Amino acid sequence: MSLAFLYNVASCIAYAFATAAYGSLYYVERKRGYLFVALIFFAYTIDIVLLFMYEFVPEFALQFEGVRSVYPMFHTAYNMVVILLYRLVLGNLLSRRFSPIEGFFWAVCMMVAWASGASSVETVALWREFLFARLLALWVIGYGACCLVAEFQHMSRWRWVFSLVLVLVYALGETATYLDFFGQANGGGSASPREAPVEIMALCFTVAAYVFLAHHRRIRNAQLAESLVPWIAREYGLTKREEVLLSLLEKGASNKEIAEQEYISVNTVKTHISNVYAKLGVCSRDELAQKLREELRGRKRAGF
Numbered sequence: 001m002s003l004a005f006l007y008n009v010a011s012c013i014a015y016a017f018a019t020a021a022y023g024s025l026y027y028v029e030r031k032r033g034y035l036f037v038a039l040i041f042f043a044y045t046i047d048i049v050l051l052f053m054y055e056f057v058p059e060f061a062l063q064f065e066g067v068r069s070v071y072p073m074f075h076t077a078y079n080m081v082v083i084l085l086y087r088l089v090l091g092n093l094l095s096r097r098f099s100p101i102e103g104f105f106w107a108v109c110m111m112v113a114w115a116s117g118a119s120s121v122e123t124v125a126l127w128r129e130f131l132f133a134r135l136l137a138l139w140v141i142g143y144g145a146c147c148l149v150a151e152f153q154h155m156s157r158w159r160w161v162f163s164l165v166l167v168l169v170y171a172l173g174e175t176a177t178y179l180d181f182f183g184q185a186n187g188g189g190s191a192s193p194r195e196a197p198v199e200i201m202a203l204c205f206t207v208a209a210y211v212f213l214a215h216h217r218r219i220r221n222a223q224l225a226e227s228l229v230p231w232i233a234r235e236y237g238l239t240k241r242e243e244v245l246l247s248l249l250e251k252g253a254s255n256k257e258i259a260e261q262e263y264i265s266v267n268t269v270k271t272h273i274s275n276v277y278a279k280l281g282v283c284s285r286d287e288l289a290q291k292l293r294e295e296l297r298g299r300k301r302a303g304f
Contacts (some may be wrong), residue, residue, distance in 0.1 A: 008052040015045040015202075016211050020202065025216070033092035037209060040085045042246045043078065044202050079133050080110050082198075086170055087140045093163040094147045094155070109136050134177070141171050158215060161268055165208045173201025221296070228296055245272050 022038035025031070053060040068075065081292070084106070091097060098106070113132035144167040152160065176196060229250060233243035241262075248258050259266045283286045 001233040004055065006053070008048060011199075011203075012045060012052065014175060014206055014210075015041045015048060018131060018206060018213075019045055021031070021210070021213055031092075033089060036088040036092060040082065040089065040205070041209070043082055043085070044206075047078070047198070047202075054136060063235070065141055076133070080136070081115060083133065083136050083140060084110075086166070087143075089146050090140065090147075090166055093159055093166065094144070094151060096143075096147055099157050105139075106136065109133075134174070137170070137174050137177075141167060141174060162208065166205070169201055172204060173198065176200050177216045194226075230293065232292075232295060234281070238276065238279060240278050242272055242279070246276055249273070249276070249288060 018146070019038050019041040022034045022041065026034035026038060054060070054064050087106075108199045109132045145164065148160065148163055148167065155163070177198075229243060229247045232238070233246065238246060245258060246264065248261065253261070255266050259269045262269070277283060277288065280288065280291055282291050
């Protein structure tokens with residue numbers, strides 16, 4: 001198997017999984033930012049599947065070229081949708097919605113670029129589409145940079161960092177887009193619909209998206225763990241004192257540390273711990289840790 005084949009398959013799996021992951025997050029948490037990210041990866045999945053078919057199925061390549069020559073505005077629409085989704089994701093991270101003036105600006109640029117795609121003069125259509133699409137892309141980068149500077153002291157650290165990563169990834173993609181476009185304009189391009197800048201940006205965005213998923217999972221697990229002890233206390237009939245001790249045990253505190261923090265003797269701590277063990281049906285700290293992990297997995301499956 002060629003490297004190109006493996007690359008296409010791996011990219012398709014990565015994009016499809018990210019689509020499903022962020023779609024699930026949106027379904028559970030109802031945050032629009034997750035929906036916008038899922039749509040970006042859905043667009044990437046469609047793109048990589050089409051590229052795969054184009055490069056490995058000759059009959060499809062012929063049909064694709066025929067459709068692309070008859071309906072060139074579809075490619076324009078795809079690019080515009082991806083740019084718009086990036087703007088929506090960035091706006092969600094920065095808590096900035098479209099103002100009426102910005103909405104009008106986007107509407108004008110998108111309509112002109114769409115009309116350019118339908119022009120009968122191919123060179124004019126190509127340049128007009130490129131200019132207006134890049135104008136919107138530069139707006140996303142400039143808008144994001146200005147918002148990041150303004151919100152530096154007000155945003156949470158992780159939101160600011162992920163917003164910065166998004167702007168930098170997009171700026172990298174735009175730089176590559178300019179180089180690729182002018183290379184094709186000077187006769188250095190190929191007939192393949194594959195666009196290296198888009199794929200570079202997609203891969204960088206994919207890495208950032210998976211890092212965010214790992215971050216979100218750690219935060220979610222921490223939140224579940226914090227809410228797990230009170231839930232277990234209610235479920236197994238622990239007293240308030242036993243609940244406090246269970247919380248400290250869950251954090252790995254020793255008997256001496258618990259005694260010092262709660263101002264009780266070590267023997268009293270041992271008595272309370274024995275009561276906790278009896279109610280939870282365990283005999284040691286290792287069994288208690290295993291019990292807590294099982295309860296945590298059970299709460300995840302239950303949709304907590």
